[in-house]
Amino acid sequence: MSPLTAVLASEAEPLIRWDWIERNLGDDIAEALREHLILSFTPVLLGLVVALPLGIACARWRRVYPAVLAATSVLYAVPAIALFVVLVAFTGLTYSTVIIPLAAYTLSVLVPSVVDGLHSVPAHVRQAAVAMGFGPLRRLVRVELPLAIPVVMAGLRVATVSNISLVSVGSLIGIGGLGELFTTGLKRDFPTPIVVGIVAIIALALVSDMLLLLIQRLLTPWERAGSGGRKARRAQEKTLVTAGGER
Amino acid sequence: MNAILGALEWFTRAQQWSGPDGIPARLLEHVWYSLLGFAITVLIALPAGLVLGHVRRGRLAGLTGFLVTSSANAARALPTLGLLILAVILTSAGDLVPILIPLVVLAVPAVLVNTYAGVRQVEPGLRDAAEGMGMRGPQVLLRVELPVAMPLILLGMRTAMIQIISTATIAAYVGLGGLGRYIVDGYARQDYDSMAGGAILVIVLAVATQFVFAGVSRLTVSPGVRARG
Numbered sequence: 001m002s003p004l005t006a007v008l009a010s011e012a013e014p015l016i017r018w019d020w021i022e023r024n025l026g027d028d029i030a031e032a033l034r035e036h037l038i039l040s041f042t043p044v045l046l047g048l049v050v051a052l053p054l055g056i057a058c059a060r061w062r063r064v065y066p067a068v069l070a071a072t073s074v075l076y077a078v079p080a081i082a083l084f085v086v087l088v089a090f091t092g093l094t095y096s097t098v099i100i101p102l103a104a105y106t107l108s109v110l111v112p113s114v115v116d117g118l119h120s121v122p123a124h125v126r127q128a129a130v131a132m133g134f135g136p137l138r139r140l141v142r143v144e145l146p147l148a149i150p151v152v153m154a155g156l157r158v159a160t161v162s163n164i165s166l167v168s169v170g171s172l173i174g175i176g177g178l179g180e181l182f183t184t185g186l187k188r189d190f191p192t193p194i195v196v197g198i199v200a201i202i203a204l205a206l207v208s209d210m211l212l213l214l215i216q217r218l219l220t221p222w223e224r225a226g227s228g229g230r231k232a233r234r235a236q237e238k239t240l241v242t243a244g245g246e247r
Numbered sequence: 248m249n250a251i252l253g254a255l256e257w258f259t260r261a262q263q264w265s266g267p268d269g270i271p272a273r274l275l276e277h278v279w280y281s282l283l284g285f286a287i288t289v290l291i292a293l294p295a296g297l298v299l300g301h302v303r304r305g306r307l308a309g310l311t312g313f314l315v316t317s318s319a320n321a322a323r324a325l326p327t328l329g330l331l332i333l334a335v336i337l338t339s340a341g342d343l344v345p346i347l348i349p350l351v352v353l354a355v356p357a358v359l360v361n362t363y364a365g366v367r368q369v370e371p372g373l374r375d376a377a378e379g380m381g382m383r384g385p386q387v388l389l390r391v392e393l394p395v396a397m398p399l400i401l402l403g404m405r406t407a408m409i410q411i412i413s414t415a416t417i418a419a420y421v422g423l424g425g426l427g428r429y430i431v432d433g434y435a436r437q438d439y440d441s442m443a444g445g446a447i448l449v450i451v452l453a454v455a456t457q458f459v460f461a462g463v464s465r466l467t468v469s470p471g472v473r474a475r476g
Contacts, residue, residue, distance in 0.1 A: 015337075077453045079413030085430055085446035088439065089250035161323045168326040172420055173434065179328055186332045186421065194336065198329040205324030241319050241364045242402055 017192045024193075029181070033200065036177025039170065040163040040204075042099050047106025047159060054107070055114025056140065065115060072108035080105070080166050084173055098170040105166070106159040113155025113239045117148030120232040150223060150232055153216040154239035157209050164205040168197065178204075254443030263444070268428070270448065277415055277425035277452065280343075284350040284411045289404065292355045296362025296403075300396070301388045303367075315363045322356035327414050335421040346418045353414055354407040361403025365396030397468045405460040409453055416449050426452065 021029075058065040083101035091097045121144050129143045168179025176183070181197035184190075217224065257263065263270050299311055330349035338345040369392045377391040393400075419427025429445025432438075 074454055074457055077409045077457050078450050079409075079416055079453055081413070081416055081427070081430060082446040082449040082453075085442045086251075086450075089254075089443060158320060158323065161320055165324050165326045168328050169417060171328065172417065172431070176328075179326065182326070182329045182332050183420075186336065189336060191333065191336050194329055194333045198326055198333065201326045201329065202324050206321070209320065209324075237316065237364070240316065241360050242399070242406075 015191050016195055020190075020192045021196060029178075029196065029200075032178045032180050033204075035175075036164070036167055036179075036201075036204070039095060039098050039167045039175070039177050040102070040160070042095075043102035043106050043163055044156065044160050046099070046103040047110055048156065050103075051107050051110035051114055055111045056118070058111060059115045059118040068111060072111055075104055076108040080169050081172060084170060088173060093174060095175065097173070098167060098175050102163045102166060106163065109159045109162075109239075110152070110155045113151050113235075114148065116235040116239065117151030117232075118144055120151055120235040121147045122231065146220070147232070149220050150216060151235045151239055153212060153219075154236040157212045158240060160208050160212060161205045164208060165201055168201060250439055250443065253440045254447060257440040257444040273424065273426050273428060274448065274452070277412070277427075280346075280350070280415045280418075280423065280425055281408065281411045284347060284354060284415070285404075285408050287347065287351050288354040288358055288407055288411070291351070292358035292403075292407075293362055293400070296359045296400075297366060297388060297393065299359075300363040300366025301384070301392060312363075312367070315360055318356055319360040322353070325353060327353060327417055328420065331414070331418055331421050343423075346421065346423050350411055350414050350418070354410050357406040357410060358400075358403040361399045361406070362396065365399030365403075366392045368399070369395045394469050395472055397472060398464065401460060401464045401467065405457065408456055408460070412449070412453055412456060 054068070058068050080101055083104070084097055087097045087100055091100065125143065125147065126139065129139045134143065167177045168182060170176035171179030171183045178197045178200050181193040181200075185192070185194035185197070258270075266272065299315060302308055327349065330352065331346065334345040334349050366388075373391060373395065374387060377387045382390065415423065415425050416427035416430065419425060419431040426445050426448045429441045429448070433441030433443075433445060
């Protein structure tokens, strides 16, 4: 027996007790997962619905953009737990208390990526659309927005992954999806639920990230031909690395 | 609305401003943990990011590039509260060290990835010019690449500091001092005034940190780099 296994065996409580997982998988863990999905994906959709028009407006009227950017970057800096607590006064202990701040974070990530995405459309492509007789609206919908998809999707991936991990903080006020497993584990001094919670949250985030990548590939068949612009690739990478910052 | 007025009234109570549970003491604790975590984070991540970004030859350079960039988004998936509780349960509770580990682990990627990306983005022509002037590797890194990458490095540091302040707040749940105490203890006592008061203090601290970093960036980013934006 190696020293490590000896230590692990001598512990009264093993790191993972599979029987606990088996007993609770059906109702407790499944219910926590369902709540977690609602709490993390609703804000993504809400944020996207608001960020698209706001981002388009910021890309068009560039003088508005610095002010919007400053506001979203300050908003992004506020810790989630503080926003949850402040919102309790207005929305009580409901799902909205968690959903509203996460939608605000999503918005903070997505507005810059919509703007960067639209700005990454090469000038000659825009000119070609104009030359073909496209009006401003048709140019936006048929040319500029589709070409902005990779950068917007990069923002969507960042927002989704961070939401999935942030929901668990809500368990400090009793609304936390899989995060409830953490508080349960601490109260009973029992590591199994905590490990289950961490693994489930990371797995959920990775699966969602891959699904979004897949959707992006399906939406942008021309990227596979390798014709995606260098500017767009840089903007995508920038979003993945620095999202939430003001550059 | 009444609840927010109650929180404002909480600030005016005399006992909030003195003793070990007073606002000055808690704020100081919070700033101290945060600076400690920040210092360790920067000591680990800044040199690593600079070196990884600087070395671009060899077969491994492409692989590290991929790993560093994908770690940026993967790190966002780590649940703060889970890591904190696990660290405390697996080590002896009540100590500062088990809390510092998740604090640093969650903040390192921000500095690492931004530093790496910042150095990577330096134009090749600029680097060639530095080498043409006779600079060696470390000189190119410290005198050309570092100043040019400064805006991104500072952005990474700011993101890390904000992350640390937020993690330190949540760490009150596993026994750490600081402003999070008002939120966690308030929740336990069903005292909303204390919770909201703590939340407002955390928001003020986070926003103040944003402004501090904006100031630092004015002082440390060279005017030439800033103008190029």
